[in-house]
Amino acid sequence: MQTGHVEIHGHRGARGLRPENTLPGLAHALELGVDALEFDVAFTADRRIVLVHDLEVSAVTSADTRPVTPGDAAFPYVGRPVHTLSLAQLRTLEVGVRRNSDGDPVAATQVPIPGTRIPTLGAALALVDAYGADGVRVHVELKSDPTQPELAPDPQEFTESVLAELDRHNRLSGSALLSFDWRIVAAARDLAPDLPRFALLEEATRSSVWLNGLDPRDFDDDVTAVAEAAGATTLSPDAALVDAPLMASAFARAMPVVAWTVNDPEEAGRLIDLGVSGIVTDYPDRMRALWERRGLRLPPPIPRPAVAAARGARPPAGAGRTPAPAPSAPPAAVPALA
Numbered sequence: 001m002q003t004g005h006v007e008i009h010g011h012r013g014a015r016g017l018r019p020e021n022t023l024p025g026l027a028h029a030l031e032l033g034v035d036a037l038e039f040d041v042a043f044t045a046d047r048r049i050v051l052v053h054d055l056e057v058s059a060v061t062s063a064d065t066r067p068v069t070p071g072d073a074a075f076p077y078v079g080r081p082v083h084t085l086s087l088a089q090l091r092t093l094e095v096g097v098r099r100n101s102d103g104d105p106v107a108a109t110q111v112p113i114p115g116t117r118i119p120t121l122g123a124a125l126a127l128v129d130a131y132g133a134d135g136v137r138v139h140v141e142l143k144s145d146p147t148q149p150e151l152a153p154d155p156q157e158f159t160e161s162v163l164a165e166l167d168r169h170n171r172l173s174g175s176a177l178l179s180f181d182w183r184i185v186a187a188a189r190d191l192a193p194d195l196p197r198f199a200l201l202e203e204a205t206r207s208s209v210w211l212n213g214l215d216p217r218d219f220d221d222d223v224t225a226v227a228e229a230a231g232a233t234t235l236s237p238d239a240a241l242v243d244a245p246l247m248a249s250a251f252a253r254a255m256p257v258v259a260w261t262v263n264d265p266e267e268a269g270r271l272i273d274l275g276v277s278g279i280v281t282d283y284p285d286r287m288r289a290l291w292e293r294r295g296l297r298l299p300p301p302i303p304r305p306a307v308a309a310a311r312g313a314r315p316p317a318g319a320g321r322t323p324a325p326a327p328s329a330p331p332a333a334v335p336a337l338a
Helices: 023-032 105-109 121-130 155-168 182-191 223-230 244-252 265-274 284-294 306-311
Strands: 007-010 036-043 049-051 137-142 175-179 197-201 234-237 278-281
Touching (some): 007 023, 007 284, 121 137, 121 155, 137 155, 155 175, 175 182, 182 223, 223 234, 265 284, 278 284
Parallel strands (some): 007 036, 007 278, 036 137, 197 234
8 A cells, every 4th residue: 555645764864875873964864855864872971962873882884083082091992882982082983984894785875974973962953953954853763772781771861861852952842762672662651752752673672671571472473562562653663574464453553664774666665555654764865766756745855054054053944845034143053064
C-alpha cells in the first residue's frame, strides 16, 4: 500500500554525502530538504551532550590531532570511552575525514571536510534555529547499551539532560527521542508524554535486556505490541525486519513505522508499498529523486542563511518554505560549520 505522505529522515545528517553527526552534515541535509534531521548523542565526562555515534571514540570517523594539554595521560583519545573524555578533549578530534574501511560504501561518497570538530547538542540545535528550520523535526538518538553498562550513562539522567537541552532551545515541540535501549523510551514517556518516542529495533536487540525488561514471547513475538507497552509512539526497525505481518500489526495499533537505514531506491520503494511512514537514509538526494518519480510530497530545501550569517543574524522563521520579510532585529548568529 503506497501512501501519499512518506517522510525522508536524514541519517546522522546526510552520512553518505557529508561527515556524520557534524554541523556541515546537518546543514547539508537541511539544504537538500528533509522532514526530520536525525543524529546521535552521548554524554562526556563533564556531562556535556555531544553528537557521536559510538560509545567509544571511533577510528573510522575520528582522528587524534593533539592532546588538549601537554602530557595529557588520556591521549591519544581514539578508542577511549566517550564518557571518560571531557568536551575539551573530544573537541581536539578531527571528525571531518572518514577513514576508509573494508566494505564501507559511505567512504566512497562522503565529501571530506577537514577541520570539522564534534559539536554539542546545543550547537546542533542552534544551527537548526539559525536556518529557520521550524518545519524540520529534530530526531535525537540517545546512545545507550544495556549490555555494556560501564560505557552507558544512567538512562533516566541521560533522558532528563537531553530533554532539558531541547527545552532550553524551545525545541520540545519539534523533536523526537529515539533509542535502541527502551529504558530510555520508557523514561521519555514518563518525563515528556507529549514528545514522540521512537523505539529502534534490529535483530540483535530483540531480547528483553534491550526492551526495558519486556519479553517478546509474552506478546506472541509481536514487536509492535512490545514497543507500545514500552511507551513508544513509533516503531523504527531495521528495514530487513519490515514485512507485511509487521505492518499489519502496526496498522492495527495505529503505530507508525519508520524504517532504517535505506539507501537503495528499490528497497525504499518496497517499504513505501508496504506502508511505512518514513525512511531513514544516508542519501536524502536519492530518496528525493524517488519521491519525485512517485509523486510523493517532498520536504522543501532550506537555503543556507548566508546573508544572515554575514550580518550575525538568523533568517526569519520558515525560511526556505515561503517568502518572508527580513527580520526587524537580528535574533541569533549562525554557528560556524565546524
